[in-house]
Amino acid sequence: MKRPTLKDVLRSVSSFLLFFLTVGFIVSCCMMLFVRILADTMDLTITPDNVGTAAKVTFWNVVLITFLFKFADYIRRKIMVERPTKIITEATEKIMSGDFSVRIKPMESSGMEGFNQIAMAINQMAKELSSVETLRTDFIANVSHEMKTPLAVMQNYGTLLQAPDLSDEKRMEYAKGVTDGSRRMADMMTNILKLNRLENQQIYPQVSEFDLGEQLCECLLQYENIWEKANIEIETDIAEDVKVKADAELLGHVWNNLFSNAFKFTPAGGTVTVSLTATDHHAIVKVTDTGCGMTPEVGAHIFEKFYQGDTSHSVQGNGLGLALVKRVIDIMQGEIGVESAVGKGSTFTVRIGRG
Ligand code: ADP
Numbered sequence: 001m002k003r004p005t006l007k008d009v010l011r012s013v014s015s016f017l018l019f020f021l022t023v024g025f026i027v028s029c030c031m032m033l034f035v036r037i038l039a040d041t042m043d044l045t046i047t048p049d050n051v052g053t054a055a056k057v058t059f060w061n062v063v064l065i066t067f068l069f070k071f072a073d074y075i076r077r078k079i080m081v082e083r084p085t086k087i088i089t090e091a092t093e094k095i096m097s098g099d100f101s102v103r104i105k106p107m108e109s110s111g112m113e114g115f116n117q118i119a120m121a122i123n124q125m126a127k128e129l130s131s132v133e134t135l136r137t138d139f140i141a142n143v144s145h146e147m148k149t150p151l152a153v154m155q156n157y158g159t160l161l162q163a164p165d166l167s168d169e170k171r172m173e174y175a176k177g178v179t180d181g182s183r184r185m186a187d188m189m190t191n192i193l194k195l196n197r198l199e200n201q202q203i204y205p206q207v208s209e210f211d212l213g214e215q216l217c218e219c220l221l222q223y224e225n226i227w228e229k230a231n232i233e234i235e236t237d238i239a240e241d242v243k244v245k246a247d248a249e250l251l252g253h254v255w256n257n258l259f260s261n262a263f264k265f266t267p268a269g270g271t272v273t274v275s276l277t278a279t280d281h282h283a284i285v286k287v288t289d290t291g292c293g294m295t296p297e298v299g300a301h302i303f304e305k306f307y308q309g310d311t312s313h314s315v316q317g318n319g320l321g322l323a324l325v326k327r328v329i330d331i332m333q334g335e336i337g338v339e340s341a342v343g344k345g346s347t348f349t350v351r352i353g354r355g
Contacts, residue, residue, distance in 0.1 A: 245355025
């Protein structure tokens with residue numbers, strides 16, 4: 001806050017003086033008028049001497065009382081306005097300079113409810129900003145970490161490829177390693193960009209009416225190779241003619257992620273079940289697998305970006321799939337939940353409005 005200069009002080013003292021004298025003068029005039037009317041009514045005689053003394057006494061009394069009130073008001077302003085304003089200004093200046101650890105202590109004294117409300121709002125704002133900052137730095141750290149792994153793998157295969165006299169088989173194997181690594185990075189970048197666009201609401205849902213059952217079957221069929229290779233049984237219980245008004249492409253991301261996870265986490269010989277039921281207003285899709293399942297602790301974090309509960313499958317993912325799913329479902333104002341038991345399997349339930 002700016003410190004007052006001598007000129008400022010002199011200006012406020014003179015305005016105070018002017019104020020006291022004006023109030024004293026006005027009140028004295030009123031008093032004299034009153035006394036005069038009173039004297040006329042009661043037939044009293046007032047001498048100029050009497051009037052002069054009464055006017056002076058009234059004038060100085062009023063000046064003194066006004067001064068006392070003004071002084072009390074000055075102290076009140078210092079305590080109840082200027083001190084809290086200073087505290088709030090200092091806190092917001094710290095936040096502006098990037099220090100989100102700042103917290104304002106509420107004041108106990110009565111009459112400070114307004115200040116305490118502002119303090120609470122500023123504390124909440126600082127808390128939110130600091131968690132956004134943590135998310136941002138975590139995000140950068142995660143992306144860098146996730147990129148390092150495929151890059152290291154590709155570098156490794158690249159070095160191996162440089163060896164002379166490689167057999168065709170080895171050359172193919174190493175080249176595949178490079179291609180797989182670059183595909184993984186490209187997938188991750190695509191997911192990051194999609195998530196970023198979804199989070200910044202740059203994707204406006206393109207709503208159209210389509211048959212949800214058909215979409216589920218089409219998505220599921222893309223995994224035919226995988227389930228045949230892994231000998232996973234497929235069961236479907238899909239209600240017919242369930243039309244929804246939604247963004248088909250966005251919803252496609254949801255099913256693809258849920259199906260690919262179901263196949264990824266289900267060992268050979270397991271079963272993946274997809275069901276679709278509907279009410280007048282909602283469609284409910286369940287994707288159930290008999291895979292490894294997850295603990296409640298893992299279940300509580302699976303929708304967070306870059307979270308991977310089961311690291312044994314981490315080569316096949318980057319922890320962004322379910323974060324993307326959740327964002328799409330949020331945009332559609334739907335709901336997603338998971339029920340899971342370790343060693344038994346998981347069921348993801350998605351509920352969306354039919355539009
Ligand atoms: P990832 O690319 O690692 O699969 P996701 O965001 O799709 O990332 O999933 C996050 C985590 O959720 C996974 O690492 C895994 O621990 C857990 N998960 C997701 N789907 C299943 C499932 N069907 N069965 C068991 N765990 C699952």
